[in-house]
Amino acid sequence: MPRPIHALIHPQALRHNLARVRQAAGDAKVWAVVKARAYGHGIERAFDALRGADGFAVLDLHEAQTLRDLGWRAPVLLLEGVFEQRDLELCSRLDLWHVIHHEAHIDMLSRHKTQAPHRVFLKMNSGMNRLGFTPSSFRSAWARLNALPQVDEISLMTHFAHADDALGVAEQLSCFHAHTHDLQGERSLANSAAVLRHGHDAAVLADWVRPGIALYGSAPDHPLHTAAHWGLQPAMSLRSSLIGLQDLKPGDEVGYGGLFKADRPMRIGVVACGYADGYPRHTPSGTPVLVDGFRTYTVGRVSMDMLCVDVTPVPAAQVGSRVTLWGSDASGEVLCIDEVAAAAGTVGYELMCALAQRVAVTVDV
Numbered sequence: 001m002p003r004p005i006h007a008l009i010h011p012q013a014l015r016h017n018l019a020r021v022r023q024a025a026g027d028a029k030v031w032a033v034v035k036a037r038a039y040g041h042g043i044e045r046a047f048d049a050l051r052g053a054d055g056f057a058v059l060d061l062h063e064a065q066t067l068r069d070l071g072w073r074a075p076v077l078l079l080e081g082v083f084e085q086r087d088l089e090l091c092s093r094l095d096l097w098h099v100i101h102h103e104a105h106i107d108m109l110s111r112h113k114t115q116a117p118h119r120v121f122l123k124m125n126s127g128m129n130r131l132g133f134t135p136s137s138f139r140s141a142w143a144r145l146n147a148l149p150q151v152d153e154i155s156l157m158t159h160f161a162h163a164d165d166a167l168g169v170a171e172q173l174s175c176f177h178a179h180t181h182d183l184q185g186e187r188s189l190a191n192s193a194a195v196l197r198h199g200h201d202a203a204v205l206a207d208w209v210r211p212g213i214a215l216y217g218s219a220p221d222h223p224l225h226t227a228a229h230w231g232l233q234p235a236m237s238l239r240s241s242l243i244g245l246q247d248l249k250p251g252d253e254v255g256y257g258g259l260f261k262a263d264r265p266m267r268i269g270v271v272a273c274g275y276a277d278g279y280p281r282h283t284p285s286g287t288p289v290l291v292d293g294f295r296t297y298t299v300g301r302v303s304m305d306m307l308c309v310d311v312t313p314v315p316a317a318q319v320g321s322r323v324t325l326w327g328s329d330a331s332g333e334v335l336c337i338d339e340v341a342a343a344a345g346t347v348g349y350e351l352m353c354a355l356a357q358r359v360a361v362t363v364d365v
């Protein structure tokens with residue numbers, strides 16, 4: 001009998017979320033961002049549900065190869081471009097589109113021998129100061145690229161630093177526009193937050209949007225908004241069972257360091273889920289959890305293989321009772337990953353991506 005913890009991937013939620021993003025994206029084409037093993041869901045598991053996208057955006061060649069092996073013939077974009085010269089050979093072989101974000105990328109391309117010229121996305125650093133050419137060097141980079149026989153079409157892109165918060169995208173948008181308005185080519189600017197929060201502006205949506213997190217059912221701007229507010233459904237449920245119960249009297253402690261001390265008679269359930277499964281150790285007592293579909297909360301410190309929950313409000317709880325750490329319960333009750341992430345001082349993105357290798361993953365049917 002394996003440990004009862006498992007993650008369930010919900011293809012119908014992925015499909016729903018993709019449709020929801022499309023609805024918000026107007027006429028823009030959609031890159032489904034599947035970096036980091038499709039945010040922990042697994043590219044192979046998410047592929048079928050997301051193949052309604054116009055392209056897939058990935059981080060590395062291995063992910064691109066996986067998509068081609070799955071039979072995907074439409075566009076694949078390397079979001080950070082290549083990492084070394086010989087990567088360009090695989091770009092040619094697999095027909096990958098790639099981002100150009102520094103001079104060395106242009107140098108590599110100029111040395112690359114290819115039959116078919118490449119489609120590239122030239123990236124501007126419009127204020128985030130992560131990747132991309134500065135606005136003042138953008139035009140000369142464009143001209144250099146445009147002169148290369150290795151280059152087919154040049155598209156233009158940038159990335160927003162404040163799409164998910166109150167500052168918004170106006171400043172970066174006007175910077176991008178000021179330095180690109182007379183350049184030919186398709187444009188891509190928006191991540192999930194930009195699509196959902198600023199998609200009323202056609203200049204934000206542009207030609208291609210690049211949603212990631214929204215596809216997986218987490219709100220990009222939690223706690224300003226919830227996934228339910230955006231009409232998104234959880235694509236991953238982390239489920240387990242109770243493997244033990246303890247009855248506490250007032251003054252009894254729970255777990256390492258006795259971080260939790262009962263102030264009244266309580267019943268505690270022990271869940272087969274710990275930080276070695278990817279559940280964050282930093283979650284404090286009081287983090288929400290579902291037991292048999294009822295909402296209760298964690299108590300005490302999360303250990304490597306176990307955590308404890310208060311089952312006093314769930315009198316029918318017993319060894320074997322269903323536990324949902326995030327996502328949907330078999331009863332249909334939902335515990336949004338963003339709530340758990342917020343309690344742990346992080347974001348849904350990190351929890352999805354951190355799902356541990358030892359957790360068995362199955363696809364819902």
Ligand SMILES: *Cc1c(COP(=O)(O)O)cnc(C)c1O
Nearest residue numbers: 033079159191192210211212213
């Ligand atoms: C990861 C990534 C995205 C997707 O961002 P979400 O916030 O998950 O929607 C979009 N664009 C780039 C360049 C990225 O690296």
